[in-house]
Amino acid sequence: MAAPETAPLDPMAPLVARVTRRHHDAPEVFTLELEPEDPGALAPFAPGQFNMLTVFGVGEVPISFSGDPVDQNRLVHTIRAVGPVSGALTELEPGAAVGLRGPFGVGWPMAEAEGKDVVVVAGGLGLAPLRPALYRLFAERERYGKIVLLYGTRSPDDILFRRELEAWRGRLDAEVEVTVDHAMAAWHGNVGVVTTLIPRCSFDPAQTVALVCGPEVMMRFAIAALMDAGVAADDIYLSMERNMKCAVGFCGHCQFGPVFVCRDGPVFPYARLRGLLALKEL
Template sequence: MAIAAEKSQPPLHGESLAPALYRVHSIRRETHDSFTLDVRPQNALNTPAFAPGQFNMVYAYGCGEVPISISGDPADHRRFVHTIRAVGAATTALCGLKKNGTLGVRGPFGSHWPVDESAGSDVVVVAGGIGLAPLRPALYRLLAERQRYGRIVLLYGVRTPGDILFPRELKQWRAQFDLEVHVTVDRATSDWQGRVGVVTTLIRKATFDPNNTVAMVCGPEVMMRFTLLELLSRGVPADGVFLSMERNMKCGVGLCGHCQYGPTFICKDGPVYPYTRIASTFATREI
């Protein structure tokens, strides 16, 4: 038996999987291997709207598509901002783009940080390395409506001082009286006067009311594992912890199977999950 033809969607091969074209408006070097791209639609005035925590599938000509979280301000509809670490063929090609270079973008996809839902609570943002990129849109939103929230704390851990993303904004945020910012590095250089140690040690020092806290966490899985333990031991309720997960991804729309994480697909059920949703999976290795 055939299935009924769907009139609203003409049966073009892969129509939903072809990217829209974007142009690089500017590219800024963040660290020795990470770049922030400001890209704008080639054939439209505005980008599709996105929510903090969502990602795009970004295509580098001839190299392939990769899932990259959006690191810009969700209130700005003129551009997508992506902070990319050059680790493979596609990301290296993207980081090598020049002003006015062309790239493909599909998205945005996935779930988002519970920014609206956190109104009235303290918010603890914990980032490891490039994990700060998908959290920055949440910080923009939190700070744009600062009065809706209790304390806001940003805890950021990186390998070395040279790996710190968005240093200008971090300095600016640290200068604000209504935001607590702590940065720690694994290995200090001679000019580093700040903290040394893993990001979990910052959780003990930060000021927040655990019973009324929403934590947003993104970083390597092992970092999130220990961050979770630390947050729970400080008394943050399990359903107040949100984690952004990462798996291999080819399509972004639940068709390729790659991003399965337990019973979920990270591309559509994640990447941002309440911990309680993935508790059993999170505890298992090689899932």
């Protein structure tokens, strides 16, 4: 095999993108819209994939796409300020430069879900990686069976993407439930753990694809509830989170048993991770 004439793309070198918009969603949570300086250099992203975002001089973190996949020129990322890099990202003002590598990873099984009922279970910030899938589900509504969205978060103040949730909830062709762990009396919505909503929803478990994203404990309980409802392990997909440094399988950090979360995931059918999720400190 002849060596390529031109230098191959360095998977570790970021492109430069600019912040075009910054929106405060919830305490510590911000959504950034980015525009690459050279839009042609990026492959289109699929729901569930992620980018590696760099604040120059600070560092790099993996952040899922949270925007509409129809609009490929607007790269939308919803970020919680939890560390030095994510903190610095959320402080960037429009015009600021960001390093960007991606898109990486295996996303949600949008094609496999066609013709089936789709149950989306999101917890906390886990709604962000699911939002591109939800945009797609509603944009191509006729391709799917029933759509159920169950979203749980800590408190009413922490609810993300209220505008979209309200719009989807207003639809007659979807079942959308939002629940919070606790609320002041002024909140008239549901209070309780999101997994308890699963048995109350109507879908055909034999013809269902479930998309789950949230804290790992919440996902474990959601999977249990989905399987109790009769959904097969093959049809339950979850998005995993692990430390990622390279996003291309070189650095080793994101290993979860046999898989590299960055390359083989972050979205996995539960059947592939069954047995691993219950192990401590794997």
